[in-house]
Every structure is written in C-alpha cells, then in structure tokens.
Amino acid sequence: MASLPAIRKMREEATCSICQQLMKEPVSVNCGHSFCRQCIDNIIGQQYFVTSFIWRARCPLCQTSLQRESVRPNKHLENLIERIQELERERLCEEHGEQLCLFCEDDEQLICWRCERSPQHRGHRTALVEDVCPGYKDKLQGIVTNLKETQDHCTSAKLFMAEQITAWKENIELRRQEIKSEFWNLHCFLHEEERAYLWRLEKEEEKLLGRLQDSEASLDNQSCELEKLVLELEKKCQGSAQNLLQGVKDTLNWNSDVKLKLPEIFCLEPQTVCHVSELYFDVKKMLRHFQVSVTLDPNTAHRELILSEDRRHVTRGGRRKKHISSKRLCSLPCVLGCEGFTSGRHYFEVDVGEGSGWDLGVCLENVHRDRDMTPEPQSGFWAIRLCQENGYMALTSPPTPLSLRERPLLVGVFLDCEAGLVSFYNMNTGSHIFTFPRASFSGTLRPYFLVNHSSSLFLPPPLESI
Incomplete structure (x- = not known):
C-alpha cells in the first residue's frame, strides 16, 4: 500500500506544468512530455493566432516545436491519475503517513499498523477495517432505518399540521363569513324595522298634525268672527242713541251667548315607540x-x-x-x-x-x-x-x-x-x-x-x- 510520501511523489509526476493541477484528459506530444488536453490546445491555439497562420507552437518544458498532429491521449497516465485520486480519498495516518487499515475498538479509532505497535494502543483490541466494517455498517443501517421512520413520522406530522393549519384557516374564514352574514342579516332586519317605525311615526305625525291644524283653523275662524263682532259693537257704541238702542236687547242677548269653542287637549307624546x-x-x-x-x-x-x-x-x-x-x-x-x-x-x-x-x-x-x-x-x-x-x-x-x-x-x-x-x-x-x-x-x-x-x-x- 502506497505511503503518503509515495502518493505525493506520484502526484508531482501527474501534475500539469501549465495549470499546476492533476492532469485532465492527459495527452502526450512529440517530445514526450504530457499535459492537460485543454492546456496544450490553448498553447497551440494562441501561438497559431499570434504567428498569423504559421505553425511555431513549442513545448512549455523543452521548447521543442509542436505539431498538432502529434498530440495523442496518454491512457497510462490517465489510469495513474485515477489511482492517485483513489489513494487520496483514502484517509492516511497523520502521524505516520500510512494507510488506516486497523480499527481500535477500545479507543474507537482508525489506526495504521505502526500505531498498533505504539505504547498508546498496545494491548488494545484491534481488527482489520474490512472485518469490522460490516458489523458497524449494519448498526448504522439500523439507525438509518429508524431515522427514516422517524423522518416519515415527521413528514406525516408536518402534513397533518399543514392540514390542521388549512382547516383552522378555513374554519376561521367560515366563522368570519358567518359573523359578517349574521350582522348583515341583522342590519337588514334593523333597516327594515327602522323604515317601518319611521313610516308609522310619519303616519302618526300626519294624523295628529291634521287634527292640530284643524283646531288651529277653527280658532282662526273664531278669532275672525270675534273681531268682526267687536268692530260692529264698537261702531254701534260710537253712533247715535237711536242706533244704539235699536234692537239693543236682541244684540245683548245674542252677544252674551257667544262662547269660545276651545280645541281638545291632545297628547303630544308619540305613540310609536321603538326599543x-x-x-x-x-x-x-x-x-x-x-x-x-x-x-x-x-x-x-x-x-x-x-x-x-x-x-x-x-x-x-x-x-x-x-x-x-x-x-x-x-x-x-x-x-x-x-x-x-x-x-x-x-x-x-x-x-x-x-x-x-x-x-x-x-x-x-x-x-x-x-x-x-x-x-x-x-x-x-x-x-x-x-x-x-x-x-x-x-x-x-x-x-x-x-x-x-x-x-x-x-x-x-x-x-x-x-x-x-x-x-x-x-x-x-x-x-x-x-x-x-x-x-x-x-x-x-x-x-x-x-x-x-x-x-x-x-x-x-x-x-x-x-
């Protein structure tokens, strides 16, 4: 198994000298050097443009003239790069740079073969990662199953709660509409009652006002008659003695019987009452x-x-x-x-x-x-x-x-x-x-x-x- 220094050395060999990254789609040119396909294409393209269609592209490392036809995929290097990436994905011991191929069950820690021999882990129960992994994987899968069930319950609870929220909003809206409807109905009823009461009050006003106006007219007529009688008697008194005494007894008897016809006393409290x-x-x-x-x-x-x-x-x-x-x-x-x-x-x-x-x-x-x-x-x-x-x-x-x-x-x-x-x-x-x-x-x-x-x-x- 490759150690950390070996992996670093391999990475240096597989690094593109142009972009300073692991090569992507590595290709080789006629001088034997390798680069990323995109990087060498850019080099050739830029030099082609600058030299006005004269092919003078050169290798960035040895300055050998390059020809576009010489660019070939480097499958061996591509496979090596994939292996480097796999090794880098594997965790290595930070202290010894070796692969963490053992599991210390006492410390519940990944260790390398050199760690196992160190005083820190001497005498501990250790096992190969490949041997102990399935058991712990089953345990983790069990936890995952429980978590998924819990997640399903949580999702169901969220759906139920969303339904509760929707139902609550619908019930509130329904109650809001019921309240509005009840008050609208009450407004309609009260409006009609108001119209009815005002109509009855108007009829009551017309009826009693007519009687009051009739009484007022009667008093006006009596007032005119009395004024006329007063003028006649005053004129008689101012005339000659013969005119005054002419039919004086009848005049006295007739005028002494004149009486004022007073109107009836009306109740001015409206009978239309609305509670x-x-x-x-x-x-x-x-x-x-x-x-x-x-x-x-x-x-x-x-x-x-x-x-x-x-x-x-x-x-x-x-x-x-x-x-x-x-x-x-x-x-x-x-x-x-x-x-x-x-x-x-x-x-x-x-x-x-x-x-x-x-x-x-x-x-x-x-x-x-x-x-x-x-x-x-x-x-x-x-x-x-x-x-x-x-x-x-x-x-x-x-x-x-x-x-x-x-x-x-x-x-x-x-x-x-x-x-x-x-x-x-x-x-x-x-x-x-x-x-x-x-x-x-x-x-x-x-x-x-x-x-x-x-x-x-x-x-x-x-x-x-x-």
Whole structure:
C-alpha cells in the first residue's frame, strides 16, 4: 500500500506544468512530455493566432516545436491519475503517513499498523477495517432505518399540521363569513324595522298634525268672527242713541251667548315607540312576538292537494276532490291560509323540510283562481320559491335569484300591513332571506302556499316553534 510520501511523489509526476493541477484528459506530444488536453490546445491555439497562420507552437518544458498532429491521449497516465485520486480519498495516518487499515475498538479509532505497535494502543483490541466494517455498517443501517421512520413520522406530522393549519384557516374564514352574514342579516332586519317605525311615526305625525291644524283653523275662524263682532259693537257704541238702542236687547242677548269653542287637549307624546335594544338582542324573539297561528283553507285547495285533519300539513297527491268551489285555486297546486290580514304586523312559520319545490308567502284574497296566473306582486302575490331548475328565487317581476349560504328548513314570513312590507327569514339561523319592495295593499291578505311533487309543507303551531 502506497505511503503518503509515495502518493505525493506520484502526484508531482501527474501534475500539469501549465495549470499546476492533476492532469485532465492527459495527452502526450512529440517530445514526450504530457499535459492537460485543454492546456496544450490553448498553447497551440494562441501561438497559431499570434504567428498569423504559421505553425511555431513549442513545448512549455523543452521548447521543442509542436505539431498538432502529434498530440495523442496518454491512457497510462490517465489510469495513474485515477489511482492517485483513489489513494487520496483514502484517509492516511497523520502521524505516520500510512494507510488506516486497523480499527481500535477500545479507543474507537482508525489506526495504521505502526500505531498498533505504539505504547498508546498496545494491548488494545484491534481488527482489520474490512472485518469490522460490516458489523458497524449494519448498526448504522439500523439507525438509518429508524431515522427514516422517524423522518416519515415527521413528514406525516408536518402534513397533518399543514392540514390542521388549512382547516383552522378555513374554519376561521367560515366563522368570519358567518359573523359578517349574521350582522348583515341583522342590519337588514334593523333597516327594515327602522323604515317601518319611521313610516308609522310619519303616519302618526300626519294624523295628529291634521287634527292640530284643524283646531288651529277653527280658532282662526273664531278669532275672525270675534273681531268682526267687536268692530260692529264698537261702531254701534260710537253712533247715535237711536242706533244704539235699536234692537239693543236682541244684540245683548245674542252677544252674551257667544262662547269660545276651545280645541281638545291632545297628547303630544308619540305613540310609536321603538326599543332598539330588544330588536338587536334577538331577531327571532322579536319576530315571534308577532306570531299568529295559521291553518290551511280546504275550500281554496287545488284538486291535487291533500290536507291533514288539523289543516296544518299539505302534500300533493292524486285527484281527490270532485266538488268544485268558487274559492278553489285551479291553475296551480296552491292553497291559502284561513286567516286574513288587513292591518297590523303578523308573522308565521312554515316547515319546508327537504322538499325540492314550493312557493310560500302571502297574496290578496281576491286573486284570480279560475285561469292561469303568474305569482308576482302585480298579480297580488308576494312569495319566494324553490324549484329544481333554478333554486331559490323571489317571485318579483322578473324573478330575483336568491343566493343562500344554508338551506332553510324552517322559513318565517313577516307581514307589516301598514308599512307594506313582506319579509322572509331562515329561522334555522335567524338570517334574513328577502324583503319585497314596499307595496300598498288594497285588500285582505292571506297566507299562500304552493306544493310540487315530492314536497310537503307543515305549519307548526306557535307554541311548538318558540
């Protein structure tokens, strides 16, 4: 085995005199010296350029003229260089320059044959590197296996943690949207309530202001009459005695009966009171404060609809009814509620369940029943719809698509007759669905329901839905 000085000597012989590095792709020239192929090509190329196409390249070591055709690969030197590189990769003893071919198990240290004989390692357990390496390699492979398993666990944990982070961000975003939606719904509700209260306050103002102005006009008229009488009497007093005494008794009797008709005393405290804190605190509670019990009117039910005995549940079935009533809705599978509303605020709930098609809302009592009708405000209908083709929509003209975050299973319908408002709410979440533009109702309003196949509607009693 070559020692460190021998390796150094070999390296010197294999070093290129041009670049001072181990030769790469060693080649020999006609004088016998060897160089890196790139280095000698550069020498020949530079001299060729300088001498204007006259070949005068010379060997850097002996100055012998070189010819490009004489450059030949030196395979023997190339193999020697590879061996030098292999020997250099092997570790040598720093103290003795010999190959570290032994392993001292007591000191767990690589040593050379000279180290083994030194006092430092005398008597220690030593073995050839080739003999002891497989055992330690197996131990290291076992550790590598454990580390890879641990690394796999770490990777799985990182993936899980990344999923946790993503899920957490998604949950936070979902909650953020829920909070925004809840406050947006509350804003919508409060805005509609504000409009309703301001409208009622305006009507109250107009009503009492009219009476106050009538009283003011009455006082103006009385004031003019009194002024006229005073002028007449003053003129009479300033005239002759004959004019004064002429009909004086009648004048005295008539004027003595003149009395001022004072207006009634009005209460100037507005009766429209809005407790905003109650509205803000619980929208559901506020809505259900106006809840009424609604049942279905069998006289208005379409021939294909089946009503339960308590008139709170409706489904669509076969043609069951032979009796034709003038009140029955004929063109669409509809039914009206028994209750009619002409004033005040009213609220009722409809359990729509998992049905795939329905309408619900309110309509005028005198809507057309014996011919095709379009459920829209112009025809006396204020309703929302679910259909398989288009999803949720408000039956405006044209219909307004409704983008709902959650499917409503219990829908609340709120009616304010004086304010002309019809609103719908998802009572599973207490969120606002839609409010129709303000209308002027010209008659009695009744609850309105339409049921398609594979659907049913249920009207829960107020006590069950609170």
